Amino acid sequence: MTTTDTDTTSGPATDPPAIETHQLVKVFGTNRAVDGIDLRVPAGTVYGVLGPNGAGKTTAVRMLATLLRPDGGEARVFGKDVVRDADAVRARVSLTGQYASVDEDLTGAENLLLLGRLLGHGKAAARQRAAELLEAFGLADAAGRQVKNYSGGMRRRIDIAASILNTPDLLFLDEPTTGLDPRSRNQVWDIVRAVVAQGTTVLLTTQYLDEADQLAARIAVIDHGKVIAEGTKGELKASVGSGSVHVRLREAGQRPAAERVLTSVLDATVTLDPDPVALTATVDGRASELGAAEEAARALAELARAGIAVDNFALGQPSLDEVFLALTDRRTGDGRDGAGPDGRGPDGGGPDGGDGTRVDDPTERTTAR
Template sequence: MSDASDAPPLAVEATGLVKHFTSGKKTTKAVDGVDLAVPAGSVFGLLGPNGAGKTTVVRILATLLRADAGSARVLGHDVVAEADAVRGAVGLTGQYASVDEDLTGTENLLMLARLYGFRGPAAKSRVADLLEAFSLTDAGGRQVKTYSGGMRRRIDLAASLVLSPRVLFLDEPTTGLDPRSRNQVWDIVRVLVDDGATVLLTTQYLEEADQLADRIGVIDSGRLIAQGTPSELKRSVGEGSVDLRLADSARRAEAAEIVRRTLGTEPAIPTDPYALSARVPDDGAHLVAQVLPALGDAGIAVPEFSLGQPSLDEVFLTLTGKPLPTDEPDAEPAVAEEVSR
């Protein structure tokens, strides 16, 4: 039996974080009592739509904003009282590239390496290693403004890793990337974690959270409304779904009523006239075996029958009453005037 002392130490912890923004006479609570506990060596995904408060949480943890209430520690350092120690141990990649587009990839990384204390051959060696790790060696001599979107994200990630941070904050790192470039960034994140880094990832992509995160926090309107592993969150909305394809579309209404009585949930009616699906209720897995016999007793033929797993999309819909949008403009409040120096 495992003891609490066997659990990995927390790399990031926050209690009751609150942040307001004021514009004119209007005050918005961007973060409303957020608690976090991120074990070292893991990936924590903060999932929610634009404007939900994800970026504000990251900026507080990275010492770029000061919370109005609550506290936070990164690697045991208070983000306010020990801000310099936090900054020396973390890396941050924001939603937009932070490198100079008029410089080459190599020049950007060399500049950062020298600012961080690398000198002479050590700086060049570190830059060469990063360019190779991010498959940018051939592009190192080109200006960043000539890079594709995926290459820009990779050089931005490389810039945040010059000092090999123990904690990396990735704020929507794959927004706007094509699937191939997104997969490349995912592979990089996995390598970083395998090497011992802790990653806090904000995303509005359900698949990204599912692919990368050990644990996920669902945030909406500044509040963290659920936390857990992907599997735990999916189980919270039920055991999955039953998907049927009928031989006779004319009997779909009758089949839907039988499924409703058997499972106790209201079936969904897809546009395909032969299709029918219904959610399996929590602790209702034993009812699934009764669906086909009940339909057979009524003489309804079902040539195709399958069980599906809940998705994170269903989790978000259940928790908030609305689907997770991915195409709205960034609604996070402007924070330039709030940055602490």
């Protein structure tokens, strides 16, 4: 039997992914902003897209949201082609871009009421929905203030609230916390988790490694318009080839002996930490997390056999920062032949190595919903 989008006889397993792309391409002049991206985003999750400035993240999002037409490849949202079935895609998605798209001269309540009416709600229903969102997003006390008098964090919250006046099946969040203070970032993170708990799929683009670590079930790393790595946080961390063993001894005088034991057992570089009783050694993370744990356990047993008392022992994976730097360094070699981890060219200019002008997508500063 051939399964279609409307077939319900086979259960949820036959449902299409929220997003599926194959060799997706977008070209601006001579620049391939998106250069053959393959993605598969399961429904009901947060999927992180990580990359430096100019990597092609926003361009990819705008194609998936039907705001840009692809120049090659194909993309589907819940099984619908973003070009042939653009109207059907738009009916199921919402986009919050990098810059607030609400009217700053209106109050928070007026913005939501206006957008609710434009989306087809009756006046009473739009007013009720606006009140619900203002309360849920912690903006009820500021409902009567003009948005231009909101803080950065409040503007991001009202913008996301506007995006879910009609709860979308798929929400694109394009660098939603850029420029926010830690408290405001945490508030936005809580909102994202709440949206997903209600069944919405979120595609999140970000430059913040901790943001992807906190929110995303799976992460794609994009650089120079290509997906250079994809997987869970654990898989990406294991892919760079090393974890770390942190050891804290009972006696500082035993540290030289502990260094010799760890070097011998782990066949790894051992670093003497500023704490006089602490050491850190690398372990191979390419095999499996269990394999690294076994190596660490063997080192602990050898320390005990040598009569070296250990007060604290911890095995850790690399941070996503280390993963990101390692992956982008692999792609650019020694950093002289392409954009570095911050998306800047070899001379400190923009992604094209020129005068700082971003060339990946001239529409990136435009916000649309």
